[in-house]
Amino acid sequence: MVRPSWSRVPALSAGVLLATALTGCALLGDAGNATTSGQQGSATPTPTGNLVTLMQRLGGDGPVRTLDVEPTGRWQCRDCAGDGVDATGALNPEQTSRLQRMLADPALARETDQARRYRQLCIGVLTSTLLIPPGLTVTIQDCPGEPAPPVAYEVLLLLTQATPADDKG
Known part of the structure; x- marks a missing residue:
């Protein structure tokens, strides 16, 4: 369950959405290369699987929490708790395996913003x-x-x- 401190947060503004989209494109470009090179058997082995990035916004002008999780389960969180502090760690093997299974689930493609024709409906929420x-x-x-x-x-x-997800703001 999403922690209670993140339960009610204003929606992203148009400017933040643009920044998020641009950041996501840059991250996805790097992630796609790492996954592809690992699957093609490059000299530097990269585990097969998907990098996933989670971005969360607390408040209309609050900080953006960014969490990158590699296929190995290693993660890096920027501004984890809205206090400017970064953290790193790793999922345990069961969590890593479970995450990669979910990311490979074909149903996930039907849940994308494009497939759902998603549009933000609420103000004041996470x-x-x-x-x-x-x-x-x-x-x-x-x-x-x-x-x-x-x-x-x-x-x-x-x-x-x-991973750390407490709001201190």
Whole structure:
């Protein structure tokens, strides 16, 4: 479950959405290359799987929490708790395996913003965006009455429960 301190957060503004999209494109370009080179047997082995990035916004002008999780389970969080502090760590092997299974689930492609024709409906709620290669974006708002896409929501829960996600703002 998403921690209570993140339960009600204003939606992203248009400027933040643009910055998020541009950041996501840059991240996805790097992630796609790492995954592809590993699958083609490059000299530097990269585990097969998907890099996933989670971006969360607390408040209309609050900080953006960014979490990158590699296929190995290693993660790096920037501004983890909204206090400017970065952290690193690793998921345990079971969490890593579970995450990669969810990211490989074909149902996830039906949960993308494009497939759902997603548009932000709420103001004042937590907005979480998952960026998954190759160019998939899934946005989830903690919006009353809005159903969460099931596979993406499970990914969100795993990531928020296994990494620092407390708001100190």
